[in-house]
Amino acid sequence: MLNALGALVVRRKYIVVAVWAVIILAALPFAPRAQEFLKPGGFSNESFPSVKARKVLQERLELSTLSIDFVFSHPEWQPFDARFSDAVLKAVGDLDKYGEISYVVTHLDDPQRASSTSNTVHVTAGLTIELEESLDFLKTVTADVDPGPLDLIITGAPALYRDISLASQEDLRRGESVAFPIATFTLLLVFGTLIAAILPAAVGGGGVLVGLGIVFFMSQGIDMSVFALNIVTLLGIGVGIDYSLFYTSRFQEELRSGKSVDDAVLGANSHAGKAIMFSAITSLIGLISLVAFPVMMLRSVGIGAVAVIFAALLAALTLMPALLAILGHRVNRFRIGPDWAKRNGFWVPLSNWVMKRPWMVLLPTVTILVLLAIPAGSMRLGTVDATILPDSLESRRGFDVLREEFGFALKTVIPVGYTFEGSPFARRNIDNAYDIGRELERLDGVSRVISVVNLDPTFGPDQYEVLYQSPESITDVALARIVRETVRDGAILFLVESELHPFWPETRELVTEIRSLLPPEGNGGTLHVDGGASEITDIINALYGKFPIIIAVVLIVTYLSLMLLFRSVILPLKAVLLNVLSILASYGALVFVFQQGHFSGLLNFEAMGVIEATLPILLFAIIFGLSMDYEIFLLSRIAEAYDRTGDNEAAIAEGLQKSGMIITGAAGILIVVAASFVLADVVVVKAIGLGLAIAVFVDVTLVRALVAPAIMRIAGPWNWYLPGWLDRILPEVRHDA
């Protein structure tokens, strides 16, 4: 099939180039607008119990879970100075005219909103709208609130999400501006000629443009996360250049062997084309697995990545051969760097060195890989808050003030709604709520429960019944607010406070404990557990409930694909195990840096204490695909040499020599592209970039250059072992040497 496709492309090379030109020109206006319909966040799902609970609490208790937070300050005036208070009231006094705002609480309503350490006040406006609508509403409010003589910082979820979107786009722009020049320089180094270097960049870039265009159109029909953009771009550049580079170098090699231009294209198509196709298939296996997760962020990365890899594969198999057929020998024009083909280089001596002492190489390198992977064992999964943003952004600065001055986000509040029939102050319902309140207080990790029936340990149902005979008569400011805000007909809200951090695994255990509670037997009613910790519990359950199964499926399918390609049961096993080792090493590095905070000063971020829950899955999907690219490029050259010579050691040396520079170049480009994301402002993007860069670096240095040849040397003829019965039933896809 590939040979037929290659022949067709060579015959219709100008038409193919023209069609691609039209496709790229068509994608050109839409690619820069790819983020237009992407949605912020995307970590949650409508089917999560926490999301369902939120809807019940919104409906039954008018609970507002989204708010805009205003932080007012003044260098001299104290918060309760009449000038300060008047300015605050003037600034936010009109906000209740908006239907989107359900309440406004100032420091005059709740003195805890005045800092005791600085002249700072925190005002909250609760919203009745969803996050997506709130982004536009935020603009209106921002224009409407005039702080007068006070300083004002606006934060809260809408402002944070706005800034995450802005920062992500800025990260992308910065990443691209750094990555492209360095990638081009690396290509020049690998090929040594201008034309050959430009080709992969052009074809890879074309693939990315088309991929982003596809994302633009898909995001109008399917919910896709803004995080998808960075990853899709990163992956698109990476694999696009990988494929083109591999293809071009093979073409040059075919030309050097004296073949005509058309035959050289066909030869490259037959060898490199097949490797690229299998490489893309294995990448797609990893990335399609993301679509199985019930989390929009991962699903959209999966969809976007599949689009961009498919575009890259198509470009490599059609546009690249057409361009090479047109360029012919001109591909080697404008030499400005070394001709690696004429040098024995680094790879043959390295291969010989490894072949002579395989165990001496294998044991220390595997030890290093295991040491790198060890921190992964202490990985704590969590989710992100505003600390993923740089402190140069307003919403992050506001978040920091709320955290430092008002203890915001340092402890967990889990809203638990109890719904039932009738008045909340009917004796039966007071009795039930009282029992639930006591039980919540007893749970490990709970520091306090706020509700109408958790006011005081000396109070029992009798006292509460008296207290609520006439709820209007309550003059205690705090209790009056609790009655107004946490009770409705048929519903009572418990705010369960814990000193545990919202991200900690122990907090998720607490959420699970609360969810296991049933209202007192025979009394009916239902408990609904809402809140950030509850949502994180759902996200992690959703992600990691399926993750092991997906890993197993991906590993098995990859194993079978490689077995088909290399007709061996040992080589695929080695490839899969080494890939897993590369991934574990990158997990270890992630934990060491982003969870434990090493190098946080150098990399300019605040350690999260946890690893963002989607990161390990994303990295698994991306790294598994990419490191499999290198494995296939290397093994296909070794297999080709082995088929020709039957000499295992010579084949390994030849395979390393012929693919080493290409793999190193491709990996170098990807490391540069990924590492450029370390400059990102958003910590999650930074972590993806670093995790990927480390994984690829480990893969091409320790794994591909040392561990893989050493294992193959030790395995000897076992490398090529395929049981006879399997040999007979497996279809033949390997090229004819």
Added chain:
Amino acid sequence: MMPDRRRLRVSVFIRMALTIAFAVLAAGCITSVEPRSVPSGASPDPTATPAPIQFATGTPGTPNDEFAHDARLEWWYYSGHLDSESGREFGFHFVVFKALGGTGEPNLVAQLGLLDVETGEHLELYRARAGFTGDVDEDGPMTVDIDDWTYTVFATAGSHGFNAANDTEAGLSLQLESTTPAMLHNKIGWLPTETGATYYYSRPRQSAVGELTLGGETLKVTGTVWFDHQWGDFFVLGKPAGWQWFALHLDDGASLMITESRGIDGEVAETYGTYMSPSGEVRSLRQEAEGIRLASEGEWTSPVTGATYPSGWALEIDSLGLDLTIVPVVSDQEVTLGLPASSAYWEGKASIGGSQNGEPVSGNAYVELSGYADPDPVPWLQR
């Protein structure tokens, strides 16, 4: 030579099986907990007895209940009668409220009410702050800053001071020394109510020396002050619940506190009091046993809140032979600043006339009337 095929096949499948087993095991690591019903019928022990109130003894390390407590609600309340050097009469109340806020941390609100008897002018000032981070040494003094006001309780029992004099138009700073022992109400200073229990004692007579500012003029003042200290995990209910409270300084040197409290139904729940004789003997008064009768003899309606308060009272206590008339020196002494409208109350200076065992008696009083302003509606209850 090819290796043994069978061994190889077994090895490969063992590894694959291990991979799958690992995956299945890992899948099982997601925690789940069996559902369980909340046990019902729990209730706190109603028989808990309070610890006795203790005051500074001069021995370091001994407890002093004059200082702050870890309680839902606490207040230090001063109401008194002041005279300037030229003989101008003033009334005042100064209070520091400490109440738990919604976050579980205490909030502080301080109020100062000043009455110029000559002009009838009644002024209010207030300060508020979050948190109770005053300098509270175990052995005292306790110093609390409420914005730019300072309140101090010294280590010596009954020795207090406050400075609420930073505004240019009005203010008061006083040094206070008790001239009588503490008066524990309800015998041990502990009052259980339907909505929680409170410790409650008074220092019925403190001599006051200080400076009062009014209309930009600062005067040296002296006088006599009634001090109340109350704390506990209790709730104060508004209209129709509430109370009338009277702190009487009789000219013979006796002091008398009388409270009439109303329940949530608006009916009088109980009337009780404490009497301290001129020689300092304390006697707890219960309505039935002592024959206490309290009747209001007039009304005053606030132009600010619309609340109608009793104004003028007849008080009889058979066991003490008291037959008194209590008359506000100015009708408008309502306190609203820094409070929700529903929490507005009346705190005012009054004069006492009447007789004791047939002999004429007079004196000064401070009266507090709570639970007369209409409550704020609870929106969801109105639907």
